[in-house]
Amino acid sequence: MGKKQDENEAYGKAAKYDPSFRGPIKNRGCTDIICCVLFLLFILGYIVVGLVAWVYGDPRQVIYPRNSTGAYCGIGDNKDKPYVLYFNILSCAVATNIISVAQNGLQCPTPQVCVSSCPEALWSVEGNQYLKTVGEVYNENRIFCLPEVPSNMIVQESLQQELCPSFLLPSTPALGRCFPLTNVNFTLPNYPWINSSTVSQGISGLLDSINARDISVKIFEDFAHSWYWILIALAVALGLSLLFLLLLRLVAGPLVLLLIVGVLAVLAYGIYHCWQQYRALRDKGASISDLGFTTNLSAYQSVQETWLAALIVLAVVEGILLLLLIFLRQRIRIAIALLKEASRAVGQMMSTLFYPLVTFVLLVICIAYWAMTALYLATSGQPQYVYWASNASAPGCESVSLNSSCDPMAPPKNSSCPGLTCAFQGYSSTGLAQRSLFNLQIYGVLGLFWTVNWVLALGQCVLAGAFASFYWAFHKPQDIPTFPLCSAFIRTLRYHTGSLAFGALILTLVQIARIILEYIDHKLRGAQNPVARCIICCFKCCLWCLEKFIKFLNRNAYIMIAIYGKNFCVSAKNAFMLLMRNIVRVVVLDKVTDLLLFFGKLLVVGGVGVLSFFFFSGRIKGLGKDFENPQLNYYWLPIMTSIVGAYVIASGFFSVFGMCVDTLFLCFLEDLERNDGSVNRPYYMPKSLLKILGKKNQAPDKKRKK
Secondary structure, three states: OHHHHHHHOOOOOOOOOOOOOOOOOOOOOOOOHHHHHHHHHHHHHHHHHHHHHHHHOOOHHHHOOEOOOOOEOOOHHHOOOOEEEEOOOHHHHHOOOHHHHHHOOOOOOOOEEEEOOOOOOOEEOOHHHOOOEHHHHHHHHHHHOOOOOOOOOEHHHHHHOOOOOOEEOOEEEEOOEEEEOOOOOOOOOOOOOOOHHHHHHHHHHHHHHHOOHHHHHHHHHHHHHHHHHHHHHHHHHHHHHHHHHHHHHHHHHHHHHHHHHHHHHHHHHHHHHHHHHHHHHHHHOOOHHHHOOOOOHHHHHHOHHHHHHHHHHHHHHHHHHHHHHHHOHHHHHHHHHHHHHHHHHHHHOHHHHHHHHHHHHHHHHHHHHHHHHHHHHHOOOOEEEEEEOOOOOOOOOOOOOOOOEOOOOOOOOOOOOOOOEEEEEEEOOOOHHHHOHHHHHHHHHHHHHHHHHHHHHHHHHHHHHHHHHHHOOOOOOOOOOOOHHHHHHHHHHHHOHHHHHHHHHHHHHHHHHHHHHHHHHHHOOOOOOHHHHHHHHHHHHHHHHHHHHHHHHHHHHHHHHHHHOOOHHHHHHHHHHHHHOOHHHHHHHHHHHHHHHHHHHHHHHHHHHHHHHHHHOOOOOOOOHHHOOOOOOOOHHHHHHHHHHHHHHHHHHHHHHHHHHHHHHHHHHHHHHHOOOOOOOOOOOOHHHHHHHOOOOOOOOOOOOO
8 A cells, every 4th residue: 555655646646625726826926036036137137238239339330331431321411322332343352252241241442432323334434534624524423423522623633532433334223232233244444453254253243142132122012012912811811710719619529530530541541552562562572682781762662671661660550549549538538528628718718819919019029129139239339441452562552551540531641542542341349338249149149038938938827827717617607707818917927927037047048058059060060070960969859858848847837827826846846746647648638739739720821821822823713803813023922921921820829729728638637636526526627528537526506507
């Protein structure tokens, strides 16, 4: 007897009967206060980081291009001049590599001027025009010179001081810059510093890397022409999600049976197919002994042993599933009854279906705040300019201190050096904010993960509190609180912010560790030997499993927190012990629920995807003029948008349903341990579960609605 008692108590003692318990307790205190204080202090620090980034950062540095004077194009005095023209775009390709140019804000060691439009035709200064004035030679091209150039200045002098461009190439605006067209045939001006092959390669590489204007415009046009049809597709996804939840309430049993039969049928067909392939190859005498060892895995499809092994594996899996169905049929019936009860709970509290919108808004706020903070931090610091000349050994450049700081607003201190210009070098790294930039960015990433995980934890705990109040209502729906979702939300924020922060912090640390490991693996991938790669892979697998386990444990801990109001560690322990005392039921319910939710997502996403494909690709005819598919550049774009939107909608609805099932399941397990169905200790579970368990509820209230 003592040994049996020890085995029963290996995972804790069963919950005891409490006559005062009527669902989520009302009188509760704050939990995990220390972690709550740390979380609030961290949020204050996160706000301080945002303020520092806002004070020192300037996102205009990446949004708007600059001219040679450091002024922004497209705003302020240059509001009507949104594009930057490079006097010698070839210097971007000749002076440095394309990648470094792109990383330095697309700045090149050549004068730049803000213009209202890019050059449309090839133009260059002729040999007989050097002694003429700027006003005579440039005419309408005067807009491409620096604003301070006088019209009576000699062209040769303006070219020496690089106040005007010596040539113009037909260009197109991209990312606020004028880049030469690569699809137009023209002859480059014959200047000794121009290498045609280098120029062509440089411009082509630059445009291939960053010129996304045409694609972005087409994408915008497609969205403008199809946005209302995309909204209709999302409305269809919403309707299908609600329809599936309704079907679960009405025909949960047949749906589960259909899924089980479908899985068995697929395995049976796999066995049949493997047998056919094996028999055909056996008659041909194709054996693995004739093939030998090879690294070409597809070659093993032509030998009989491969199909025989697959046949055996599928047959074993089929047999195990059949045995499980026979011995676990009672628990499968319990899972079906809980699914029906979950659909009933969601139907009684329809507002829970739209709570994911609250979670979505909070997630958008967290991600947007981090993105803006990271952007402002990345653009903190003043731009630095240095003297640069294309040919430092040219006569007149001996006395110039190249790479020394300069003011782009001031004229060159030595105009005798040809090509001398004040070029952009980068952003300063001086100052407290700039020196701590890396640490501030790390703080921001930690803040992103912690706040996002806390928001997700808040949603789980709030929904758990609402659904628990449904289960523990003795008379349904009379005993259900008036606003269970709002009550659970206020209760969770008031008492359990610290517990949610504690669970979110544990998950955040594991996720950060995974990111660091992925970064190390990426950096050392080329230098790793097979042993090191195997070790890294094992660590990554272990961290992935740990993250999944922590998510599972946190989810059930939040349910217990919502019901009993205890701290995170106690709730996690109680939930884990309760699940371990009913491990078989847990596995069965988890797999049945996963199959149903997967089937539901497949139904919603697949249905919307198929309808979107046939509509936007023009394969549906005869719908009338009002229902004609729009003319699109990329018809797959609204299709993918509809599919992604349908997946998000389905995931939101089914996440609520999944949380409802998990909450009701834990309540059901507690109900079995707390009560025995007697007059004094009646069950709270529905009658369908009582019939499956073979028990009778002896509650004296005849009007109880189950």
